[in-house]
Amino acid sequence: MALKLWHCAGSRSIRPLWTLLEMGLDFELETMLFPPRFAHPGYTELNPIGTVPFFTDSSDPANLVSMTESSGISQYLADKYGPTDLAVLPSEPAYGEYLNWLHRSDATLTFPQTLVLRYTILEPEATRLPKVAEDYTKWFFSRLRSVELALSDGREFLCADRFTLADISVGFALHFAELLSLKDGFKPYTLAYVERLKQRPSFQQATANDGSQNILEGL
Incomplete structure (x- = not known):
């Protein structure tokens, strides 16, 4: 294959x-x-x-x-x-917005989450840094405002009036936040958006093992 x-x-x-x-x-x-x-x-x-x-x-x-x-x-x-x-094509008005979400999803949203993961779970107890984890949790939520703002006009997905890779990329960051027990910090539009994404059969299939065999437990 x-x-x-x-x-x-x-x-x-x-x-x-x-x-x-x-x-x-x-x-x-x-x-x-x-x-x-x-x-x-x-x-x-x-x-x-x-x-x-x-x-x-x-x-x-x-x-x-x-x-x-x-x-x-x-x-x-x-x-x-x-x-x-x-995909959103270069000829579509939302092309720039689409690319911005693709890159923001990892560079801006997932990045601080990896530091939270490291300094609360991955590091041995003696070298964990709660203050670093706390600071980067705040970083994540401050950047997550971009998602809440984008959805506050009533749109169902992030760009182009349809489900795109932007939603997959950002959707994972939100799913990862949930695995890190950060979901309580989601604002209303973001929370509703996550619940919509979770209804997609492909999301359910891709994350089927995350409740019992995720990176927080496979150490």
């Missing part, structure tokens, strides 16, 4: 997994325990930096595609294997 995704439950690999499912593409999925660089023998030979996700496309034997960035993999799938309504 040409498309293969290495995935850990509860991790950023949910973004490309959700995308693959929404697009109905054929792919091979390898589900690993977290952190895969320790729990999955041979993983760092495939992906030397040991992060998750890892994705390959071997459809062209002369050009093996290997990728590690979750939103980038989703964009690659939409652009390479579309057309799909998940």
Whole structure:
């Protein structure tokens, strides 16, 4: 099978997994325990930096595609294997907004969450830093205002008047916040938006193991 995704439950690999499912593409999925660089023998030979996700496309034997960035993999799938309504085209008015959400989802929203995860759960008890976790929780919620503001005009999705990769990318950040027990800080429009996303069958399939086998428990 040409498309293969290495995935850990509860991790950023949910973004490309959700995308693959929404697009109905054929792919091979390898589900690993977290952190895969320790729990999955041979993983760092495939992906030397040991992060998750890892994705390959071997459809062209002369050009093996290997990728590690979750939103980038989703964009690659939409652009390479579309057309799909998940992508917003350069000719559409919402194109700039769409790209901004794709990059904001990780650089601005998921980034502070990873520090909360590290300094409340991943680090040994003796080296945890509650003040760092508290500061970056505040950082996350201050940046999350952008989502609440975007949805406050009554729109159902973030841009282009339809469900797109922007919703997958930001939707994962909100799902991850829920895994980190940060959902109580969601404002009303954001909370309603999350509940809408959770009704999508592909989201449910992509996150099916997150309640019992997520990155918070696979250590």
